[in-house]
Amino acid sequence: RLILGIESSCDETGAGIVRLGADGGMELLADEVASSVEQHARFGGVVPEVASRAHLEAMVPSMRRALEKADVDLAQIDAIAVTAGPGLAGALLVGVSAAKAYAAALNKPLYGVNHLAGHVAADTLQHGPLPERCLALLVSGGHSQLLLVEGLASSITEIGSTVDDAAGEAYDKVARLLDLPYPGGPPIDRLAKQGNGCAIAFPRGLTGPRDAKYDFSFSGLKTSVARWVERREAAGEEVPLADVAASFQEAVADVLTAKAIRACRDLDVDTLVISGGVAANSRLSGLAAERCADAGITLRVPSPRLCTDNGAMIAAIGAHLVAAGAQPSGLSLSTNPGLPVEVVQVR
Ligand code: ATP
Ligand code: MG
Ligand code: FE
Numbered sequence: 001r002l003i004l005g006i007e008s009s010c011d012e013t014g015a016g017i018v019r020l021g022a023d024g025g026m027e028l029l030a031d032e033v034a035s036s037v038e039q040h041a042r043f044g045g046v047v048p049e050v051a052s053r054a055h056l057e058a059m060v061p062s063m064r065r066a067l068e069k070a071d072v073d074l075a076q077i078d079a080i081a082v083t084a085g086p087g088l089a090g091a092l093l094v095g096v097s098a099a100k101a102y103a104a105a106l107n108k109p110l111y112g113v114n115h116l117a118g119h120v121a122a123d124t125l126q127h128g129p130l131p132e133r134c135l136a137l138l139v140s141g142g143h144s145q146l147l148l149v150e151g152l153a154s155s156i157t158e159i160g161s162t163v164d165d166a167a168g169e170a171y172d173k174v175a176r177l178l179d180l181p182y183p184g185g186p187p188i189d190r191l192a193k194q195g196n197g198c199a200i201a202f203p204r205g206l207t208g209p210r211d212a213k214y215d216f217s218f219s220g221l222k223t224s225v226a227r228w229v230e231r232r233e234a235a236g237e238e239v240p241l242a243d244v245a246a247s248f249q250e251a252v253a254d255v256l257t258a259k260a261i262r263a264c265r266d267l268d269v270d271t272l273v274i275s276g277g278v279a280a281n282s283r284l285s286g287l288a289a290e291r292c293a294d295a296g297i298t299l300r301v302p303s304p305r306l307c308t309d310n311g312a313m314i315a316a317i318g319a320h321l322v323a324a325g326a327q328p329s330g331l332s333l334s335t336n337p338g339l340p341v342e343v344v345q346v347r
Pocket of ligand 1: 009012168185276281307308
C-alpha cells in the first residue's frame with residue numbers, strides 16, 4: 001500500500017511517499033521538502049504569517065514533485081497522513097486542508113497524525129522496526145523531550161521535557177548573539193569543530209541532585225554565554241568564537257546524552273533513538289555514540305535529512321497506523337496546535 005504524508009507544522013512544506021509492504025516493511029519512495037527558512041532569517045525566527053503563505057505556495061508543487069519522484073499516480077495512493085499538530089495554527093491548517101481535499105477527491109482514508117510521533121517514526125524508514133520498548137530523545141527548534149515509546153502507533157509517554165527553551169532554540173539564540181546566521185545549528189556545529197569544548201565551563205542546567213531527573217533547561221546556558229561574551233567585550237578582549245561555540249555545544253550535548261542514558265538505565269531500555277533537527281548535530285551524535293557504547297545501549301540516529309521536518313516521517317507514522325489497523329480520522333479532522341505527544345492520532 002502507498003501512504004502519502006503531508007507536513008506543514010512549521011516552516012517546512014513536506015510531501016513524502018512510503019510503500020507499506022504486506023510484511024509491515026517500509027520503503028521510502030519520495031521525500032520532497034520546500035523550506036521557507038530564508039524568508040524568516042532576517043527576523044531570527046519563524047514568522048507564522050510568512051510560513052502559512054509559503055506553505056500555500058509550496059504545497060501543490062511539492063506534492064507533484066513527490067509523485068513524480070516516486071513514479072506513481074495520485075490515484076494509486078491508498079491512504080493520506082497529515083500533521084494535525086503540534087505546530088503553528090495557520091501553518092497546520094494549510095496541510096490539513098490540502099490533505100482533506102486530496103482524501104475527498106480520491107475517496108481515500110485520512111489520518112491526522114502527531115508531528116512528534118512522526119519525528120520518531122522517521123528512524124524506522126532508515127533502520128527498520130523499533131524494539132518493543134525504546135527511548136526517544138526528540139530535540140528540535142520547538143521541542144526537547146524524552147519519550148518512552150512502547151509501540152509507535154499505540155503508546156508514547158513523555159518522561160521529561162524542557163522547562164524553558166528547546167535545544168534548537170538555544171542554538172538559534174546563541175548563534176544570534178555570536179552574529180552567526182539563522183538557523184544557528186549548522187554554523188555553530190561547523191565553528192565548534194575549530195574550537196575547544198572544554199575551554200569554557202558553561203552551566204549544565206537541571207543537573208543538581210534535587211533537580212527533575214529527566215527535564216532540561218537551556219535558557220540559563222544561553223544567558224551564561226551572553227554574559228561571558230559581554231564581559232570579554234567590555235574588557236576589550238577578543239572573543240574566541242570557536243571556543244565559545246564548542247563549549248556551548250559541549251554543554252548541550254553533555255546534558256542531553258547524560259539524561260537520555262540515565263533514563264534508559266532507570267527504565268531498563270536498551271535502545272535510544274535521537275531525532276529532530278538538533279539530532280543532526282555532530283557532537284550530540286558523537287557523544288551519544290560514545291556514551292551508549294559504554295552503557296551497552298543501541299543508538300539509532302536517522303540521517304540529517306530525516307531528522308529535520310519532512311513529509312516522509314509523516315507518511316511513516318501514517319503507515320504504522322495503517323499497519324496497526326487504526327480507524328481513519330475522517331474528513332472532519334481538525335488541527336490542534338498544542339497537541340500533546342501522547343496523542344499519536346487525532347480523530
Ligand atoms: P519542531 O519540530 O519542534 O516543530 P522545527 O521545525 O524548528 O520545530 P526542525 O526542523 O526539526 O524543527 O529543526 C530545526 C532546528 O534544528 C533549528 O533550531 C536548528 O538550529 C537546529 N539544527 C539543525 N541542524 C543542527 C545542527 N547541526 N546542530 C544543532 N542544531 C541544529
Ligand atoms: Mg524547521
Ligand atoms: Fe519538527
